[in-house]
Amino acid sequence: MSPTLSVITATYNAENYLPSLIESLYSQTDQDFEWVVADGGSKDKTIELIKQAQQKLKRVVIQSQSDFGIYDALNRAVKLATGEYYLVLGADDILFPDAIANYKAACARTNADFVTTLYYEGSKRLASLHQPAWEWFSGMHAHITGHTVGTVIRRSLHQTFGEYSRHFPIAADQLFVLKAIHGGATVSLENFIAGRTNPESTTGQNPLGCLLELYRVKVMVGHSLLLQTLVLFYQIVIWWPQIRKARA
Incomplete structure (x- = not known):
């Protein structure tokens, strides 16, 4: 059925x-x-x-x-x-x-x-x-x-x-x-x-906010705080052009 x-x-x-x-x-x-x-x-x-x-x-x-x-x-x-x-x-x-x-x-x-x-x-x-x-x-x-x-x-x-x-x-x-x-x-x-x-989703409008919330979520479900902090810094570097554009 x-x-x-x-x-x-x-x-x-x-x-x-x-x-x-x-x-x-x-x-x-x-x-x-x-x-x-x-x-x-x-x-x-x-x-x-x-x-x-x-x-x-x-x-x-x-x-x-x-x-x-x-x-x-x-x-x-x-x-x-x-x-x-x-x-x-x-x-x-x-x-x-x-x-x-x-x-x-x-x-x-x-x-x-x-x-x-x-x-x-x-x-x-x-x-x-x-x-x-x-x-x-x-x-x-x-x-x-x-x-x-x-x-x-x-x-x-x-x-x-x-x-x-x-x-x-x-x-x-x-x-x-x-x-x-x-x-x-x-x-x-x-x-x-x-x-x-x-x-042109929320992610595109606020990429930094998306990255920060995803960081918190992954830590909440059990992923390593140290590893997630490193991942966050890496993703901010990768997404920096989009972050600057969204803040402009």
């Missing part, structure tokens, strides 16, 4: 991005999914666009209220969702037409807690995946390609490993994924291409 799947999205004043995402949801060859949107109190046409999507999609759930950022919104969406698995999509992401069908088939075949696959970061660059042994360097990307677009997650994992932490406004996904995997959650790596993310 095919597992149920929820697509969850956090939005805030996203009217310029949502049409492409919504069109990609319309284009799915498997329409048996729900779309759960946790909105942060948008003042533009975001809610109007989502309500229009209710006319064509099987099930759309909207909750709009003030929140504390993306992970607070995602926590709300996870609670509102009914699917056995969920897929996080940003308002500026898109799915390719067979993505939902491929994800559901992989979940049914493997029964894994995380099903992860390829996706484009921007128009051409495929997201990379390191081996689990490289977790000390890559964090969750040693296990999954990415938190949005590239991975579906068993929703019940949150009952065991908690919500996305408000203490990590950039890397709460890293902490949750690593806690779950260290706690025995299973991962299946697939080879289809699910869709595309916007390369």
